[in-house]
Amino acid sequence: MNWIDIGHIDDIPPHGARVVKTPVGCVALFRTGAAEVFAADDRCPHKGGPLSEGIVHGQSVTCPLHNWVFDLNTGAAQGADEGRIGTYPVRVDSGRLLIDGDAIGKRSAA
C-alpha cells in the first residue's frame, strides 16, 4: 500500500461525492450518511455516466443518466443490470482522506 493524502473528509458533503483525477481516469470519492468514504470509478459501464453526480444512498450510488445502482463495497451493479465499476482502497485518518496510490496507478506519494 502507498497511501496518498487527497484532502479532508469535510471536502465531501454527506451523501455526496468529489472527483480525483488519476492516471487510471477519474475516481469518485463517495461519502455516505454514516461518514464512510468509498472510492470507485467515476464512469458507469452502461453509458459512461459520471457516478460522482449521482445520488448516494446507504452504501450505494445511483447513476444520474439511467439510474443504474452500484454497491460501493463491491462495485457490482444491483438489480437487473449487469456490470461492475472498479473500487479502490481508501481510508480516513484523523479526518484526512488517503487513497492507495498503487491501486490508482501512481507509484510514488510525491
Place this chain on the structure above:
Amino acid sequence: MTQKLVIIGAGMASGRVIEHLLDADPGAYDITLFNAEPRGNYNRIMLSPVLSGEKTYEEIVTHSDAWYAERGITCRFGEHVVKIDREMKVVEGENGHVPYDKLVIATGSAPFIIPVPGHDLPGVISYRDLDDTNAMIEAATKGGKAVVIGGGLLGLEAAAGLKERGMDVSVLHLMGHLMERQLDEAAGYLLRKDLEARGITVKTQASTKAILGEDRAQAVLLESGETLGADLVVMAVGIRPETRLATDAHLDVVRGIEVNAQMQTSAPDVYAVGECVEFGGHLFGLVAPLYDQAKVLADSLLNRPNAFAVKELATKLKVTGCDLFSAGDFAEGEGREDIVFRDPARGIYKRLVIEDDRLIGAVMYGDTADGSWFFGLIKDSTDIEEMRETLIFGPAFQGGASADPLSAVAALPPEAEICGCNGVCKGQITSAIEGGATDLGAIRATTKASASCGTCTGLVEQLLAVTLGDGYAAPQAQPVCGCTHHTHEDVRRLIKSQELKSQAAVWQELGWTTPNGCHVCRPAVNYYLLADWPLEYCDDPQSRFVNERKHANIQKDGTFSVVPRMWGGITTPDELRAIADAADKYDVPKVKVTGGQRIDLLGVRGEDLPAIWSDLNRAGLVSGHAYSKGLRTVKTCVGTDHCRFGTQDSTGLGIKLEKHLWGSWTPHKLKLAVSGCPRNCAEATCKDIGVVSVDSGYEIHVGGAAGMEIKGTELLCKVASEDEAIEVISAMTQIYRENARYLDRIYKWLARVGLDWVKVQIVDDVENRRALAERFQLSQSVYRKDPWAEHAQDSATRARYAPLANLTLKAAE
C-alpha cells in the same frame, strides 16, 4: 485440455457461437477469429436504421474490441483468409498461418451482382455490410438520384434510407409486386402505395439491361428501353452463400456449404454456420435460424448432443411507417382457404391461409399487432376450427369473454415483446413473477420492464394479474419504492399530521427499511418536507437529482447546459451580448433557442459552471431553472404592445407572473404561457397553467401537457384583472405543491383529484384561495432567489465544482 478453434468470419452467427461456448465452458477452446471486415461482430440487421440515420454504428456493435480482449480471443480483423489446408489442419491468413483442432467456417453471404454491362462501374454498390452502408451515406450527402435494383427486404430498406437522407430514389423490381417472397399481391400493393406516398418511385416488372456511364454510373437502361438517371446504383437483388474457401478445400458444396444437423461439413473437424451453409436443401438469410444453428454448433463443439431443424419464419420490414408482417406459406392452392380482412380507409390488409383446420400462413399490412400470435399458431400447428369465425380479429377476440383485455395478454406468446425500451419479452416477466417478483416494483427491479418510459406499465400489471390470479393485489396502492410500504399520499399525509420536519424523522417514524432512502424516495421526501415546512426544513441538495443540485442540465457526455432566465421571453441587446461573450469565453460548442423562448448554452464543463454564472450574473442574468422540478418559463406573445389583435398586455402579465413564481419548487416541472388574445400564439392551452386574454379579462386554463402525452388544458375560471389572475395562479400552484405526488405534472394530479375539487378549493372558496396564495408567498420568501449567484459567490460551494485532487499532474512531473 484446451483445443485450438479457428473461426473464419465474425458475423452474427459465429458471434453467437462464441457466446454459447464461453457461457458453457470458457476453457474448452483457445479461439482465433478471422474477419475480412476490419471490425468485430455488429448487429447487421440494424444497418438499415444506420443508413436512415436513426442509429449510429456504435449503437449496433455487439462485441467491442474490449469484449474480445477480456475473453482472450485472438482477433485477426481486416485480414482475408487465403486458404484452408485440411491435410495440415492449418488456416492460411494473409499475415500468417494458424493451426486448428476444430475449424468453423462462417463466411456468410455475398451480394448477388447481376452481370449486366456496367455493373463494375464506380457508383454501383451492393448493400451487405457497414462499408456499403457508409458508402451509401457518403453518396447521399451529395444528393441526386439513386436507383435501387431489387424490391425485396434489403432493397426497400436501402431505398427508404436513401430517401430519408434526401436522395431522389427509384426502385426497380423484376417481379410483378414488391417483396413477392414475403407478401401476396394485395399487401405488395399497399406497400407500394406507402412507399410512393413518401416520394419513392417504384417500377415493377422492370428488368435491368445495362448500367450506363463513362467513368462512373450515370444512368440505368431498362429492357423496355427506358433510361433512368442515376448518381448512385444500389444492387440488392439477393445474396448467395460465400463458399469459395470451402470449395477450394474440397468440402461438399451445392449452393451453400453442406452441413448435417450437427453443423458438420463433409470433413469431420470442419463445421460451418450461418448464411454460408446449406442444410437439407435450405439456405438461410434471417437471423432466427442462424441463432438456432449457433446453439447447435456450440453443443457439437463441446460434444453435447443437439440437432438443428428448420422452423417456420416470420418477416418484418424495418422501414419506419411501413408495418408489414408475413409468416408461413401463403400461396393459393387446392384444399387451402383464405380469410381476408380489409380496411381500405386505414390501409389495412390481413390474410390468413388455412389448411386442414390449421393456420399455415399469414400476411398482414398496416396493422401487425397480432403477428406474433398468428406466428405462434403456425409454429404450433394449433387446431383453429373452434375460433375460425373470429380468428382474423386476433387473440383479443378468442375464448368467450371477448372484450377482456387480460385474455389478450394471456394469449401472447412468451417471446412477445412487452417493454420496447429495455427489450423485455413476456417470458422474462412471467418467469420473474414465478421467481417471486409479485408487484410492479419488483418486476422493474428484476427485469427493467416498464422502468424507462413506463408506457407498458398497464401490460405488466395485466401480466401480474394473469399470472398470479387472485394472488395479485390490485395496483392502486403502490408504495413509493422498495424502501417503504407507504404510498406517496400516505407519506404526504403523515408528514403533515405527525409534523415530521426532517428526513431522519420520516425514516424513523414511518419505518423506512433503508438507512436513508434511495434515488426514488429521497428526492420525493425532500420535496414533500420543503413544500410543507418551508421555514423549518432546509432543502438538501444531496437528495436532489444532479440537475437540481448543480443548477444545470447534465448532458449525455457529462457536460452541462446553461439557460439564463429571460422574463416572459423578453431580452435586450446587452443581455444577448453577455450571453454571446460567455459562449465565446467558455468555448460553448452549441447555442440553441429552446421551446420555452430562452437561449440554451450546451456543452459547458462542470468545473466552469460557477465562473460562467458569475459572468452572466454581472449582466443581470439569473438562473432560468431549465433543470428544475419547479417554475420553468412563462411563454408570451407580444400582446397589446405590438399586435393588432391583442386584447391585453400578455408580455407584461407574463413577466409579472414569472417574477412572482420563479425559484419555487413544484412536484414536477411547471410551464406557463400567456396569450394576448384567443388566437393563442403563446400556445397557452397545452401548458400546466395557461392564460388566454379576452376583451373582458383573463381565462385561466390548467392541466395541459405537450410531452410524452399531449393534452389540452381545461378552463379553471375567468377573472377580470391581472391581480386576480396572479392570485388564482399562486393558489393553483400552491394547492398543487401541497397535494400532488412527486413527479406528477398538474394534468396527472388532476386526473386523480378531479378539476371540480380544485374549483371548489380556489374558485368558489375565496378565503381558501387567499390563504393558499399567502402560503405560496411565505415559501417564496425563502426560495425566490438566484441559486447561481449563491453557488458562484460562496467559495466552499464553488470549490465543489472542481476536482478534489489532481494526481495526474504530479505524476507527470
